[in-house]
Amino acid sequence: MTAAQPDVSVIIGAYEAMPYLVECLASVEAQTIDPERIEVIAVDDGSTDGTGECLEEFAARAAMPVTVIRQENSGGPSGPRNVGLGKAAGRYVFFLDADDRLGPEALQRMVAMADKNGTDVVLGKVEGVNRTAPKSMWGKTLDRTDVYSSNIKFTLSAQKLFRRDLLTRHNMRFDESLWTGEDALFTMEAYLRADGVSVVADHTCYYLVGRDDGKHVTKSGGYTLRFDSARALMNLIAELVPAGDRRDLLMVRPFLITLLPQFGPVYARDSEEVRRHKLELAKPLMDAYWTPDIARRLKVHERLRLHLVAEQRPELLLPVVEFIKAKKQAAALLEKKGRRVYLVYPHFRDRTAGIPDSVYLAEPREARAFHGYREGGADSFLRRAMRKARRVLRASGRARPGGRAAAA
DSSP, X not given: XXXXXXXXXXXXXXXXXXXXXXXXHHHHHTOSSOGGGEEEEEEEESOSSSHHHHHHHHHHHOSSOEEEEEEXXXXXXXXXHHHHHHHOOSSEEEEEETTSXXXXXXXXXXXXXXXXXXXXXXXEEEEEESSOXXXXXXXXXEXXXXXXXXXXXXXXXXXXXXXXXXXXXXXXXXXXXXXXXXXXXXXXXXXXXXXXXXXXXEEEEEEEEOOSSSOOSSOOOOHHHHHHHHHXXXXXXXHHSOTTHHHHHHHHHIIIIIIGGGGSHHHHHSOHHHHHHHHHHHHHXXXXXXXXXXXXXSOHHHHHHHHHHHTTOHHHHHHHHHHHHTTOOOEEEEOSSTTOEEEEXXXXXXXXXXXXXXXGEEOHHHHTTSTTXXXXXXXXXXXXXXXXXXXXXXXXXXXXXXXXXOOO
């Protein structure tokens, strides 16, 4: 008699995962879904710390079918995940990292959500243990959404429930040539190709565990790998989404999460050679994909740095980075006409720099964070902000005689 197809294949890629693997496997055993409805495919990626033996002991005692594959080290998580995906038979697959753990009822709830709504991807709420976890997408449980109308683009890790037919139909695999960001590429493609995405926000389905031994399954490497990751994700988005508002909305993610940190505090510590190389690596990405619509979606300090990267202005970029690194608060300048608020970061209205005022223009939400600004209460704010802005401009030699700030 042919065995029934499992509902979900849990794929565990494991490398030097002890002792975290013990709790990981215990969380699988504790799932409330019927053991006959799941299968576990565990790939030991050349561990030397007893990870493979732990997996084989688990396979011998577990109530659900467990397949253990032992292979030479591949150097990263993509290889083991692809091997596991090639063996999977479930209607859905879930990628579980060997040092993390599932929440109670996680698989039962996520499978039920996908079945109820016919969605191809399900996100279960993630909590961090000794590390931070994404938060902005867990505000509300959503039966059906997409990558454009929710914040799911800010969680591109692989720990999601995917309908296996979606992955098979599009021959989706993790890119083994990438040393970092391979899960972002895979998950973004799934979001874009999916017939709907569900979000389970009212129940913790996954615990993201921070290891205290310094070991991780992902490969380490230098800054050039981050540019490789950004390039791959931007190219994927451009390939699958026509130019326009929807593409720009998604491009915010690689610009903000992958590219911008290379021009954060670490940039101030970089050598001149590394700074030049970073600008060289960023230039083709900025030329191809940076748009005013992406810029307006960012905070002022984010927009300003990327504007200077796009303009290849290292002599202006470094003072901005140092200003932010010192955690100085920009002054705010409220225009007398209307309610426009400009945040006075370095080079504001410096004629030599020639940076447009629009780069410094704050959206209302960001403006409210500065100096007690409230919409409808602009007069007192105006007086305080103008005084502080004049001090900032005067200190940098850019105030007009008589103390009045330069006009827009």
